[in-house]
Each structure stands twice: as C-alpha cells, then as structure tokens.
Amino acid sequence: MSGNDSKQKPCHHCNSRSASAPSDNSKIHYEKFWLYRHCSSLQQRDRQAQRAGQLFSGLLAMNVVFLGSAFISSMIFNNKAITLADVWILLSILKVLCLCWIIYYLLGTTRQPHAVLYRDYHAGSIWIRGSVLLFGSFSILLNVFQIGYSVIHIHCKSSLEIVFPSIEILFICTQAFFLWHHSKDCIQVQHNFTRCGLMLTIATNLLLWLLAVTNDTIHKEVDSQLREVEQRFAGKAPFSHPYLCNDTTLCTCPNTTICEIFQKGYILLYPFNTEYCLVCCSVLYVMWKNVGRRISHHHVPHIKHRFKLQGVVFGPLLGTTAIIVGICVFMVYQIQATGSAPSRQVFVLYYSYYVVLLPLMSVGAVIGTIIHALEKRELDTLKNPTRSLDAILLMGAALGQIGMSYFSIVAIVASHPRDLVNSLILSYAVLLIFQNITQNVFIIDGLHRQPFISPSKEEEMKDEQNHEAYNQRRVSMLELGQEIRKVSLSYIHSYSHLSWKRRALREISFFLVLCNIILWVMPTFGAHPAFENGLEKSFYGYSTWFVIVNFGLPLSVFYRMHSLGGLLEIYVTA
DSSP states (O other): OOOOOOOOOOOOOOOOOOOSSSOOGGOOOOOOOOGGEEEEEEHHHHHHHHHHHHHHHHHHHHHHHHHHHHHHHHHHHHHHTTTTHHHHHHHHHHHHHHHHHHHHHHHGGSSSSSOOOOOOOOOHHHHHHHHHHHHHHHHHHHHHHHHHHHHHTTTOOTHHHHHHHHHHHHHHHHHHHHHHHHHTTTSSHHHHHHHHHHHHHHHHHHHHHHHHHHHHHHHHHHHHHHHHHHHHOOOOOOOOOOOOOTTTTTTOSHHHHHHHHHHHHHHHHHHHHHHHHHHHHHHHHHHHTTTTTOOOOOOOOOOOOOOOOOOOOOHHHHHHHHHHHHHHHHHHHHHHHHHHHHHHHHHHHHHHHHHHHHHHHHHHHHHHHHEEEHHHHOOOOOHHHHHHHHHHHHHHHHHHHHHHHHHHHHHHHHHHOOOOHHHHHHHHHHHHHHHHHHHHHHHHEEEEEEEEOOHHHHHHHEEEHHIIIIIIIIOOHHHHHHHHHHHHHHHHHHHHOOOOHHHHHHHHHHHHHHHHHHHHHHHHTTTOGEEEOOOOHHHHHHHHHHHHHHHHHHHHHHHHHHHHHHHHHHHHOO
16 A cells, blocks of 8 residues: 655646635645556546545554454453453553554644645534533543542552553543644645544544443443342442452452542543544544545635524523423432432333423424425535534434334333333333434434525625635636625525524524433433333343443434534524
C-alpha cells in the first residue's frame, strides 16, 4: 500500500473549489495509488486512489477490532489464560499509537501548505462537540476515581491498575482537543496515512466501548446476585467492587468511607464512558469520510442558525412537565432500588409514566412528519457525510431498544401474564417500538429538508456571498445574484404562507427534545427495571437476558442522546 500523495496540476474538468479556500487549483493535492498509476485520467486516478485508501484503512480497523474482540472475549470465557491486565496492555498500546498519530496530525499534517483548503460546516456541530467535552470530562473523573481507589489498595493491587487509567486520561484529553478543533477538516495531504490514523482511533474507541459494556455487564450481574443472596439469607453482602478489587478476602479497604465515595462515584459515572466512546466514533467517521473531499462551489452556502426561544409555548410547557414528573418517578424508583428490591407499586409507577409519555411523543412525531409533507420545502440532495451518518446512527442505535422490546414481548406473550405489571411492560414494549420508528422518520425527514431562510437572513447571506465571491471564488456576480434571488423568492413565499406550520414544528421538536432528555437521564443514572422485574430473566435465563440487556441498553442511551442533535437541528432550521 502506497500512501504517497503528490501535488499535481489539475485537469480542465476539475472545477471544485471551497467556499472558504482560495480558488487556485494548483493548490489541490490529488491522490495517487500504485495500483492505479497507469490511469490516463487524473480524476479517475484520484477517485480510484480514494476508494483504495478507504478500503485499506477499513481493513486495518477491522483487523484491530477483531483482535481486540478476541482478547476481550477470551477474558470473559477464560480469564485464567487472558486476564483483564492483558486486555489493558493491548488497549494501552493502541492508545499510545493513536496519541502519536494525533500529535503528528496536529503538529505536522495540518501545518503543511494547503493541508486544509476545505471545511465541512455540517460536521462537528456544537452539540456534538459539546457532548465530546461533557462525556470526556465525566470519563476523566471516572478514571480519577479508579486511580484513587487503586492507590488506597496499593498494598494488594498491581501498578498496572494505576497506569492504565492514567494513559486513558491523557488519551481522552488529547482526543477531545483534536475533535473540538479539527472535526470539520477536509484534509488534502497525506490522505492514506490520515485515513489509517482515523480508522485506528475509531477501532480503539470501539474496543474501549466493548470493554466498558462487558465490565458493566459483569458489574450489574454481580450486584443482582448479591441482592438475591441478601433477600434469601437476610444477610449483608461484603463491601466490594467487582473490578476495582480482584480478591475481596485479601484486599480490604483501610478507610471504608473513602472507598465508598470512590465506588459510588465510579458506578455513577460509568455509563458516560460508553457514551463518550460512541460519540467519538461518530465524529471520527465523518472526518474519515471527509479526507480528500473537495467542496464544490455549487453547494448551498452555510448559514449559521441561532437557538432562540421565540414563538414556542406549549412545547416547553409540556416538556418541562414531563421532565419534572420523570425526575419524581426516577427518584422514587432509585430510593426503592438502592434500599431493597423494588416493590410492584414502583414498577407500576415507572411503566405507567412511560405508557403515558411514549404515545404523546409518537403523536407529536407523526404530526411533525405530516407537516413536513405539507410544507413542500425542497429536499437537500447534496452529498453530506454527516447527515448520512446521522441517519445510520439513528437507525442503528434504535435497534437496541427495539430488539429489547421484541424480546420482552415474546417473553410476556409466551408466559401468558395476567397481572398489571406484566400488562404494563407489554404496553411499554409495543409503544417504545412505535415511538422509535415515528421519531426516526420525523428526524431523518427533517434533516433532509432545506432550511428556511427569513428575509433578513437572506440579505445577510447575500452580502456574505457577494464578499466571498469577490475575494475568494471569483464567481460571476450576475450568476450569484440570480441564484440568491431565486432561492430567496421561494423562501419568502414560504415565510408568508407557512408560518403556522413552522411554529408547530418548533413546538413539536422542542417537546421531543425535553422528552428525550429525561428518557436519557433515567437509564443513564441507574434506573434499569429490565434487570429487576424478573420476567424476562426467568424466561430467557440469567446470563442470556443480561447479555441482551447490556448490549441493548447502551445503544438505547446513545439513541436518546443522538436524537437530541437531530431534533435541535430541526428546531433551529424551522
């Protein structure tokens, strides 16, 4: 594989220019690949080299993921041959390699002449980058708790349990800085090396997510087993953590209060680590797709939409009510779950809340989809890797909740339940499937619509485009003015005739934003009735049901968080 990228003179057919870059085609670095060095057309050679670079970098990531998955699976099924320490060593090596590449990218690749001629303004939205910083901060705090706990037990723990989270902190900080500042880059030099670095970083984050999900699975399984022992023998379980202490009989805590603080903090912050890995993978994938991409001047200019709470009343009111009621239900459930086994009344309260809220969300999404059809706004058919990834992630992450719901439906129908709790669980599962589908349709359809531009925004866009056309792209002023006037007239017409529809869209999207926030908070911070109700566990078996839930639950949490970005995008562009 040859990653040599050369600077070639452009052909007569290549007219791609950036809206934010000089228009000199001699600054474009066309890709070359040794397999296609005999192609007569420069554009054909460039396209084939880009596909080959994506293929080989994808194969690299695939092999790294399979290797790491084999290590993690061996640790689960044969922890004597492959221990957690072995997995940590492998992941530490991968993180060091990623750190070396990121530092080289920051200090070497981006400083080369004409390295970043184009930037994808659709990539790296503020809420996605904000999520990286938020979850990254919680992940750093999680590793601080783990280091503190290991230091207290230094007499019975290996130094690797301190070194691994220390490397993790450095990796999180460097990666968060990298994604915050360079998530929009369309790099034009060292294409293949950059693709391999991005794919290696994606594979490392996927393995960290897989390890986190596996550890979380074992942790909840051990906790549930201890609770069953307590109920059976009315005794108190020993104070220990399944990962931070390997041998509770030999590794005792000298200060119970401090150990409990570290353990509670570790358990509380654990879900954020899985979310951080998934968010980073999505941003890195968009960067990988944008390597070598040249933005055409035919693209619609980027318009900065601002978040304003204007013209919305019912959406914030209903959404705030849903959040307040949800927090009350969550607190009642958590008090019951932490003290003893949750009572049937708590399950009735918890599932009743969902049975009431999910139909409201579904109806709102259906109405929003109908309004999209009535608006007759033009579809945005331009190539957009970020939007394509959003749609894929929404559909893929929804499979977690939908899959768990179907497993619950089969278990409930096959066991012929007659009591209130099981009927509520059945209704919850059916409504959850319908809500996920309707919300996905609403978000994906909204993301593919052209944004509305008000008359004042149109004048501002016109001035900005005239300035850019004069200074950067040197496009015909007459052609640019005709294009802007054509787009402006259509949107002014929409503004005068469809105002009530846009207000309805803003109300619905804001309501769904608040509802998804509370549905993200409840499972993230510990409300997991699927572990406690006992029906599916007794039907599928203890180990099988825990595998199903712990692979589906992180995806469902990620789905709620990722839906927020799409809903906010619909809100600000309505």
